[in-house]
Amino acid sequence: MRIPDSIFEELTRLNIYEENPTILLWDIPDEKTIKKLGFNENSRFLVGARGIHSNVPIKSRFEILFSLHEPENFIEVDARLETVKINPKYEIDNLPDGYSAVCLISFNSSPSILNKLKPYSVLMDYQKYDVLYLTQRPVIKKIIELLK
Secondary structure, three states: OOOOHHHHHHHHHOOHHHHOOOEEEEEEOOHHHHHHOOOOOOOOOEEEEEEOOOOEEOOOEEEEEEEOOOHHHOEEEEEEEEEEEEEOOEEEOEEOEOOEEEEEEEEOOOOHHHHHOEEOOOOOOOOOOOOEEEEOHHHHHHHHHHHO
C-alpha cells in the first residue's frame, strides 16, 4: 500500500523527523554524474537523496529501509551517511533539508531493495521502480500505525 501524503504531513506535524533523521532515496547516479562529482566509479551505494524536514549530518546512522509503495515490508539495516555533494567542488557536512544531493551511504551488507531505485537517466515508472526511505524505528512504527 502506497503511503499517502497525509501520513507524511502528520509525521511533520508531530516533529518526528527532528529526532529521527530520514533520507529519501530516488535514483542511482549515472557514470557521468559520478565522475563529475569526483566519486570513485566503484562506489556501490551512491544515490540521489534528499533530507526530509531536517538537516541530516554526515555519519548519521539509519536502522530502517522501506519503499514508498510497500512500507510494511521494511527491512532492518545498519547504514551510515558517509559523504554529501551538492556540486562537484564541495563536499558538505550534512544533507540539508529539502536539498537534492548525491550521497555515499554505507551498508553492512547490500540490501536487495536498493535494486528498486531507478537509474538517473530513466523516467520514473512505479511499475518497475520505487523511492526508498532510510530512517529510524520510531518513524516506520508511526507510519504502520497510521496506515491501519
